[in-house]
Every structure is written in C-alpha cells, then in structure tokens.
Amino acid sequence: MLSEHVVRALSALAQEHRLALFRLLVQAGPEGLAAGAIAEALGVPASSLSFHLAQLTGAGLIVQRRDGRSLIYTADYAAMNALVGFLMENCCGGGAVCAPAAACVAETKDERKSA
Amino acid sequence: MLSEHVVRALSALAQEHRLALFRLLVQAGPEGLAAGAIAEALGVPASSLSFHLAQLTGAGLIVQRRDGRSLIYTADYAAMNALVGFLMENCCGGGAVCAPAAACVAETKDERKSA
DNA sequence: GACATATTTCGACGATTATCGAAATGTTGT
DNA sequence: ACAACATTTCGATAATCGTCGAAATATGTC
Numbered sequence A, B: 001m002l003s004e005h006v007v008r009a010l011s012a013l014a015q016e017h018r019l020a021l022f023r024l025l026v027q028a029g030p031e032g033l034a035a036g037a038i039a040e041a042l043g044v045p046a047s048s049l050s051f052h053l054a055q056l057t058g059a060g061l062i063v064q065r066r067d068g069r070s071l072i073y074t075a076d077y078a079a080m081n082a083l084v085g086f087l088m089e090n091c092c093g094g095g096a097v098c099a100p101a102a103a104c105v106a107e108t109k110d111e112r113k114s115a
Numbered sequence C: 001g002a003c004a005t006a007t008t009t010c011g012a013c014g015a016t017t018a019t020c021g022a023a024a025t026g027t028t029g030t
Numbered sequence D: 001a002c003a004a005c006a007t008t009t010c011g012a013t014a015a016t017c018g019t020c021g022a023a024a025t026a027t028g029t030c
Helices: A003-013 A016-028 A035-042 A046-058 A077-088 A109-114 B003-013 B016-028 B035-042 B046-058 B077-088 B109-114
Strands: A062-067 A070-075 B062-067 B070-075
Touching (some): A003 A077, A003 B016, A016 A070, A016 B003, A035 A046, A046 A062, A046 A070, A077 B077, B003 B046, B003 B077, B016 B046, B016 B070, B035 B046, B035 B070
Antiparallel strands (some): A062 A070, B062 B070
16 A cells, blocks of 8 residues: 555545545445435535545545436445554554554445345 | 544645654654654655644644653554544444454553563 | 754745536436 | 436635745753
C-alpha cells in the first residue's frame, strides 16, 4: 500500500459529510445504499453529494454498482482494513503488546444463508 | 467521540508529510522523537515541520513534552485507537463476522522492565 | 550577560477544496 | 418518441491549506 493512496483515502474521509457518508455505508453492509437514499439521510443537495461520492470512489473507499436507475454505493471493507493496517503498522516498533489491526470481513446475504 | 474531532484528526493525517510523521512516531513508541530528529528524518524545513507538528498536536494525535532545549513528540495511542474504532463502529450493522477494532497499548521502558 | 542551539511565530504566496443551482446524461415505462 | 425519475457535470465563488525564509522565543552553557 503506497502512502500516496493512503493520503487520498484520508483526505476523502477528512470532511464532515463524507465521514458521515462512509460510516453510513460501513454500517449498511454489503447491500449498500442508493445515492438518493444517502442524500436524504445526510440532508445534502444531490449535486453536492455526487461530488463527495466521487471523492470517496476515487479514493477507493467505496464502490458503485447500478440497479435500475439507481446507483448503489457500498463500502470497500478491504480498503478500510488496509488503511487501518497502514496507520498502525509496526506500532511501538513491533512490541508484542500492540494488537494487530482489526479486520472487517463482510458477508453477502447469500453467504449468510449458506453458512 | 465527536465526529468533529475525528474530522480534525483525519485532516491532520491527510497530508504526505504529516502521515509519514505520525507513522514515524507510532513506530518510535513511547520514547518519542525530538523535533529536530523528525525534521532530519523527513527532510522538511524546521518551520514547515513546526506547522505540521502543530496540526497533529491540535488534532490530539500526538503529544509534546520538553527535555532540555528539545521538544519531544510521541504518538497518542489512545487517540489512534479511538479514531480506528470510530471508523469501524457497527461495521456491517454489527454482524458477528466483523472483528472489533484493533488496539495498540503502549508500554514505557520501565513497564517493560518490570513485566 | 553574551552566545549557541532548538523550535516556533509571522507574513505572503499559489494551490486546492466545498458549495450549490442549472443544465446535461443515462434509465425506465408508456 | 416522450415524459418522469435518478444522478452527474459544469461553472463560479469563498474559504482553507502547504510552503518556507526571516525574525522571535525559549533553554542551556560559559
């Protein structure tokens, strides 16, 4: 993971609306949310939201897919885990006390059924 | 933890020099590093570095103490853990698959000796 | 007190960012 | 083809940010 990418990701998260947006998607899970639903949840005009979605997408933190006329956004958990891992890497010079980075492993609805 | 503080912390980290600086301190551990040593390690002019140190300090990510004429900076591990925890909070709606946030518990030299 | 060292504050500059309405694009149903 | 809906692109504006030299502040030494 290049620090250039990490800076881009952190910049994307370093903004009230985008931080709220990302957390909304993190908590929404793999099903994600449509742009319209996000705009309503955050109370942000559509054009502003679109700008923020583009920032997060460009940073690789969220992913877009289409469903009918709606665009559905989901958090990229792998990117989130990598970001956290990068920040805490070699914490305290690798002392045993420092726990390894957390990992969120998302499951789809189907995976949950078959488990 | 208020999202306002988190945004401040993320903004502080969302910059090449400051990200490198913070990671340097995270890896340096509780003993920390003097401003001069950091400036040399990063290849940044003293006045620029001072600006960045102030950003990180203001965001509560690092802490300053004095030793003679040097100012020693250390990473605030509690703040780092809180930041990561906030980001991953309630991941996937609280699904059991998602591991809890990582935690780095720093030890001082003395604590390590007596352990 | 004078001097060297360590670091911060000041001031100015160019570059990037967030905002949002209006218009454009893509999608669906008739 | 047309109308309705969902979302993005464009353009302009105000605000914030990173940079660094010069000067100021603090500390330690002689």
